[in-house]
Amino acid sequence: MHRLLRTLLSCLAALALLGMLLPLQRAWFPSNDGLAWALDLFAHWQPWYAVAWGLSCTLMAISQRRWLWALPVVALPWLTASRPATEALRPTELVVVVANVNIHQRDPHRLLEWLRTHPANIVVLTELSPTYAKQLAAAANGGFSHAAIHAQDSPPGLGILSDRPLHEQRLHSDALGALHLETRIVLHGQSIRLIAVHPKPPMAVRKFRARDQLLRELAQSTTQPLIVAGDLNATPWSSALYAAQRHQLLRVTGSAPTYPSEGAGLIGIGIDHVLVSPQLAGTFRQRGPDIGSDHLPVRAGLAWHSAPARSAAGTAPSSPE
Known part of the structure; x- marks a missing residue:
């Protein structure tokens, strides 16, 4: 040579x-x-x-x-890579989707088409603009019976679509203007905190610190079952996910690239995630198609580690074939 x-x-x-x-x-x-x-x-x-x-x-x-x-x-x-959540040996009980819909997008048609063939119980939307939210409302929120919408004409806009009631909704903002939306859902008679989050991209030291601090504080904030989902602007190798991991908030989603969406994410990084506390485990993970955004959505299946008493309501959609 x-x-x-x-x-x-x-x-x-x-x-x-x-x-x-x-x-x-x-x-x-x-x-x-x-x-x-x-x-x-x-x-x-x-x-x-x-x-x-x-x-x-x-x-x-x-x-x-x-x-x-x-x-x-x-x-x-x-x-x-930061440690993934435990894989459940039980059927899927809850399906969570995370979709950064891009502040410049106006039409939710592609997202709703995908959700029709790949259903979910919870959909967390980031970069949700008022125009996009209005188009969602015109489409009956894709058939979801409950919603928490905090749209903005800037990237911090957030939304949650749900097939079950969203209790005790609270919107929080950090010093940099990044939002996280907290609510509570009930799965088979047990309460779960659900937090939609979108920290600022860590393109400056102060944003890096704010992102890591937010995930660390969310992981420390409760001993109750917890789901944190959104565009975390952090990959599995990021200090932010290690900070969450130290307090047992682990990712169900994988390392497949989700941003940018060009070329099916081939040259991107995986920054859209679903994290769960130890009471919950993962059953599957899936990356979605191009929905007209610069991010690809992710879809994750969850289940309890141990089976609680089941109620008749709130069954999970099927996992992918």
Whole structure:
């Protein structure tokens, strides 16, 4: 192999390895200072670092077979991701969808068409504009009998569509204007706190701190069953999800890219999530299609860890085939 090509591949491998080690920065730099913020931004791209490592090792192995021994390091991103929620060995009892509908979108038709073929009990909407909310209302909210709508002409707008009552609705705002909408649902006679959330993108240190603090505080806030869902602006390798994980708020959704939606999310990152407390477990996870937004929606199935006494109302839609 040509010396220059070998040098370039060695540099690519070194950079890829450095990238795959970035999630460990939470141990190296546990504070929320500027360095931790910068490292966290680069930590999001783990699948691409794995691709770069695998490619460079494979090509280097053509002339130096010892590089094959380094190839298994490609699995590192799956080991450093924040821990997923427990997988339930029981049928799905609740289906939650998260959809960032984009502040510039006006027509919910694509979202509602997908929900007709892939039903849900709860739909959390972020970047909900008044125009989009008006079109939803004209379509009878897609058949959902309950809704909490706080639309805005700016990205903080939030909404929840539900097939069951939403009790004790409360809207909260942080110092940066990001909203989270809290309510309560009942599943088989047991109460669950449901929080729709959309922190600011962490493109500045103060926004990075606010995002991590919000998820940490939500995870710490109660010992009751809890679902946190929305555009979290955080990947499974983000310090924000590690902050939530330390207090047992774990993701049901996976690492598949959801933003940007171009190219079916092939070159994106996964930032739209459903998180649950230990009383709940996951049954399935699914990424949705293009709904006209710059995000792809996600759909997750939930179940209790142990079976409560069932009521007749509130059955879950079926999981995907």
